[in-house]
Amino acid sequence: MANGGVDRSVECTGSTEAMISAFECVHDGVVVLVRVPHKDAVFNTHPFNFLNERTLKGTFFGNYKPRFDIPSVVEKYMNKVKLKLEKFITHQVPFSEINKAFEYMLKGESIRCIIKMEE
CATH class of the missing domain: 3.40.50.720 (NAD(P)-binding Rossmann-like Domain)
Known part of the structure; x- marks a missing residue:
């Protein structure tokens, strides 16, 4: 080519x-x-x-180096200026349905899925 x-x-x-x-x-x-x-x-x-x-x-x-990079990502998110994570969250499931989150991921149906530990 x-x-x-x-x-x-x-x-x-x-x-x-x-x-x-x-x-x-x-x-x-x-x-x-x-x-x-x-x-x-x-x-x-x-x-x-x-x-x-x-x-x-x-x-x-x-x-990506979590130890060094996560603090700056959190700061950007908290300031809502440079990083708006909500647009990347496609699903939210309770912990009891964690397998559903894996199904979404494996099928390519989600960008990010939030797993709620308490309902």
């Missing part, structure tokens, strides 16, 4: 096929895999692909 390859590639779908394509289209640059693939997924590519000065990097949750 890129007639000789690209310098950088970022893959955000979590599809191993897309990850392999993103890796193999880089000529001698950097590939960043953002999304977590299925637990049984396998990344298959010819070993020669690692000898062409390609750099493969991964990031888990965008390299």
Whole structure:
């Protein structure tokens, strides 16, 4: 597709096929895999692909560091200026229906689900 390859590639779908394509289209640059693939997924590519000065990097949750980053996120949310989380909450369920929250997540029907500990 890129007639000789690209310098950088970022893959955000979590599809191993897309990850392999993103890796193999880089000529001698950097590939960043953002999304977590299925637990049984396998990344298959010819070993020669690692000898062409390609750099493969991964990031888990965008390299978010909870210990340092959560206080600033809480501050932004409390100020209601820069971070409005309510628009990302699609469902709320009581703890007794926690399995329903997992069903929403696995079916891709929710962005975020709040599980209420008390009803």
